[in-house]
Amino acid sequence: MKWWRRGWWVPALLLVAVLGWWYVGHGQPTASPAQREADAAALRDPALIARGEYLATVGDCAACHTARDGQRYAGGRSLGTPFGDVPAPNITPDPDTGIGRWSFDDFWRALHEGKGRQGELLYPVFSYTSFTKVSRDDALSIFAYLKSLPPVHRPDTELGLGFPYNVRSSLVAWRALYFKPGEFKPDPAKPPEWNRGAYLVQGLGHCNECHTMRDSLGGIAPERHLTGGQIPQLDWYAPDLSTQAGGGLDGWLAQDIVDLLKTGQSAKGTAFGPMADVVRLSTQHMSDADLQAVAVYLQSLPPRPQPAPALFTQAASHEHGGQLYAQRCADCHGKDGRGVAGVYPPLDGNTSVTEPTGINAIRSVLLGGFAPVTAGNPQPYSMPPFAQQLSDADVAAVVGYIRQSWSNKAAAVQPADVGNYRNTPVD
Structure with a gap:
């Protein structure tokens, strides 16, 4: 499903004039001179830097701010959106192309208000809608860590947004609708x-x-x-x-x-x-x-509303899908779809198989499944890709069989669905 429509920007730009006042006086206050001096001294604390490295890892900052085969945190990765591409910036302490001239106030404003060093509104591909909840102490730790990195001179790549999405002032309307700055507040009723x-x-x-x-x-x-x-x-x-x-x-x-x-x-x-x-x-x-x-x-997340009962219709290709499953899949995932504990994942009752769209199962059959290499599982088993061996109809049949066998009662998928995702880029 697309989450945009070509005409959305017309009312959005009109809303700028109406809603712009909403942000006047709503910014986070900057620190006092004494606080800024204390922050500058704290940035050199090895313990703070180590904690910042952990927190930056928890936030997965390197995933966006590192280009493929690039230097860590030096930016250069283009983040795709339905509106166009937005480059992730260099956040090493290079003074000209990174955050070398940034103060902690600048960094805090970016996380909590979604505003750049010059006060410009940041595109929400940078997840400030979530990062606004980060505490000041944790933000200072992350900033200390980033400032401790070797500076890398790497200019930002060009913004890939066309009109009207490249008009930053239009973000005022978007932010009024979807963004409320503020740190996380613990719930005193919860442990x-x-x-x-x-x-x-x-x-x-x-x-x-x-x-x-x-x-x-x-x-x-x-x-x-x-x-x-x-x-x-x-x-x-x-x-x-x-x-x-x-x-x-x-x-x-x-x-x-x-x-x-x-x-x-x-x-x-x-x-x-x-x-x-x-x-x-x-x-x-x-x-x-x-x-x-x-x-x-x-x-602790609540139960979800149950869908209205519907007549379950088995795909016409179910028998063909079962034959393909027996030939290609059963040796690893089992005839009963239960997999092998600690080796091959189960397919019966697997939410990645039965999710509403069928995309995950389609793409796993086409591209293969590659579990991450981790310290706890240093040699994971992978699933081979079948894109070159199976037609769109074959993939739809075997995916439909998996989604409609054992306890699984998900909707079938169509060959056209497979064709749509066959050539989707991996990254």
């Missing part, structure tokens, strides 16, 4: 472990940015929090994260969540696609206490 998990998921982890469907303007409604959504431009589906009835992780235990985030593999499934990179670069390095806190928070 510390829950609050820690909520802080990580809602803030640094910015899980909402992928695991929630966006509307036609590219915004996220609060009531959709972590209810699952298709990731724009990547064509993967990030599942609903509730473990309660009707949720995308229905039946998952806290240990299943911890195992997946720590090793890339659990009894319920394996991390593939974009999530494999998240595990490899970020979550495997999190402390056991933080992983457990994330699991506690996710298990």
Whole structure:
């Protein structure tokens, strides 16, 4: 589903004049001179720098701010959106092309207000809608770490947005609709472990940015929090994260969540696609206490509304799909779809298989499945790609069979769906 329409910008630009006042006086206050002096001294603290490295890893900052085969944090990666490409900037302390001349006030403003050093509005491909929840102390730690990196001279690449999306003032309307700055506030009725998990998921982890469907303007409604959504431009589906009835992780235990985030593999499934990179670069390095806190928070998400009962219609290609499954898949995933514990993931009851769109299963069959290499699973088994061996009709048949066998009761997919995703870029 596209989350944009060609004509959205007309009312959005009109809203600029009406809603621009909303931001007057709503910025975060800058620190006092004494506070700035204390911040400057703290930036040299080795303990603060080490903590900042951990927090930057939790936030997966390097994933966006490092080009393929590029120097870490030196930018250069182009982040695709339905509106055009936005380059991730250099955040090493180079004075001319990085953040070498930035003060902590500048950095704090970027995270909490989504504004650049000159006060320019930042495009929300930078997840300030989540990072605004990061505490001041944690932001200072991350800034200290970034300032400790070797400076890399690498100018930003050109912005790939055309009119009207390259008009930054139009972001005033977007921000009025979708952005409310403010740090995370612990819930006094909840235990510390829950609050820690909520802080990580809602803030640094910015899980909402992928695991929630966006509307036609590219915004996220609060009531959709972590209810699952298709990731724009990547064509993967990030599942609903509730473990309660009707949720995308229905039946998952806290240990299943911890195992997946720590090793890339659990009894319920394996991390593939974009999530494999998240595990490899970020979550495997999190402390056991933080992983457990994330699991506690996710298990507190509410049940999801149950869909209205519908007559289940088996795909006409079910028999052909079963033959292909027996030939290509059963040796690893089993005739019963239960897989092999610790080796091959189960397909029966696997939410990545039964997610609403069928994209994940289609792309896994076409491209193969590559679990992340982690300290807890240094030699993961991978799944071979079948794009060169199976036609669109064959892929649709076997995916439909998997989605409609055993306890799985998901909708079938069509050959045209396969054709749409066959040539989608991996990154």
